[in-house]
Amino acid sequence: MQVQAGLGLDPWDVLHQGVAKALDHQIGTVSIAVGALVLLLWIPLRQRPGLGTVSNVLVVGLAMNATLAVLPVQSGNVARAALLAGAVLLCGVATGMYISAGFGPGPRDGLMTGIARRTGISIRLSRTAVELTVLVTGWLLGGTVGVGTVLFAVAIGPLAQLFLRLFARFGLDSSNLTGTARDEAAVAPSNPAC
Structure with missing residues (x-):
């Protein structure tokens, strides 16, 4: 959705788009x-992937290709803004859901927690x-940076926190997570590739 809005992508998707181009x-x-x-890169960091890690690698990319095949590019400013807002909101929901499930961090989030x-x-x-590294690299390769990039950076942390708390009410309590999953729940996720 954020790609088709054409108003700027999250940092990792700026990189993905730049490399794709x-x-x-x-x-x-x-x-x-x-x-x-x-x-x-997880190997020297001694990070351990889980089912969620591997699923994230495969499912997000396949879902992105499938969605882009059926979702048209938007031309009107209102439609583009709505698509962008919906994309960021859905990414916040998805982040809260996958972290709360406790099946392992996505590869990009695990890289950051592992480095730390x-x-x-x-x-x-x-x-x-x-x-910043992936954003600049992606931008230099032709990835789209814009108001959507800023909106994602500002909104994803609060949205992820909101949805982590919401899913905790449904029995998916991130305070019961262990290791990397708890570390990931404590930070403002950025991915990817949401």
Whole structure:
């Protein structure tokens, strides 16, 4: 939805789109490949993937390609803004759901929590460094940066926190999560590829 709105993407999708343009591939396919490469970075960080980690790599990219195949590009400003707002909101819902499930972090979120744990730097610093790196790289490759990028950066943390609390009321309590899943629930997720 955020891609079709054309108003700017979250940092990881800026990278995915930039690489997709450079290699003439679908953005979802690039998301899968980047997710798999990020998992290789988990090895020195001693991160352990879960079912949710592997599912995130495959399902998000496949869903992105399928959605882009049926969802038309929007031309009117109102329609584009509505699509952007809906995309950010749905990403917040999805983030709250997948973290609350406790089946392992997505590859990008696990990279950030792993870097923080192994280096001793704060989650805030590791997250910011990784996000800025992928954002600038993606932008240099032709990924779309705009008001949507800023909206996502500002809104995803509060939305994720809201939906983590909401799903805790339904028995999906993130305070009962262990290890990386709890670390992930404590930060403002950025992914991906939502």
